[in-house]
Amino acid sequence: MAEKTNPQEGTPSKNPARRWHDDPARRWHDNPARRWHDMGGDDAGPVPTDQHDFSLWEKRVDALMIIGSAKGYFTVDGLRRVLEDMGEDAFETMTYYERWIASVNQNLIEGGAYTTAELAAKMDDVARRGLTYGDAAGAP
């Protein structure tokens, strides 16, 4: 599938792929049952080639995906299902790993790794440590 945003940068880009709506020669594409992510054959636009380092939290999201699937809570197919069910707007407003953690979390809850109540309590606990890693390191 064509990338509409640079997955590493997560920078929203204007999506040129929708121009087929205006092209009578390509109306075969204009099927309302076609899901938004199934974009093979669309104009892709330029491919961003710039790179950047991953931040710590992004690496942790990646690790969580590997651990969650290794323990059998879900598969890459479950990851993709939730990403695709988020809809097109999520690809314009969320970065790559923001979408991943949302999908990994939903799959872990569906798979029974933890409950929503447990997640809420843990998020509250973590938030109390402070906004930065430095704050957290100095927390009692």
Add this chain to the structure above:
Amino acid sequence: MMQKVRVKPLMPPGHVRTPHYLRGKAGVIERSLGAFPNPEDLAYGHDAPALPLHRVRFRMGDIWGPDTPNPDDTLDAEIYDHWLEPADDAP
């Protein structure tokens, strides 16, 4: 003689890996790859039966129309057996 097949022109709303642009298109089975768990079931956390997976070869002209550049170039895609039907009428 490679078997001619057509991708079923189905449009279910759920988790499907068969590309939209190939649905309804005819090609030939280039090779059969064996049986693999069905991602349509895996995606929802269900036990997934292993289903036959085939590598299907399509002519670019058959996918995109006769005006496409290099219409005799081919595209291979891996399609599960339950998405394919015989296409003996295909050119």
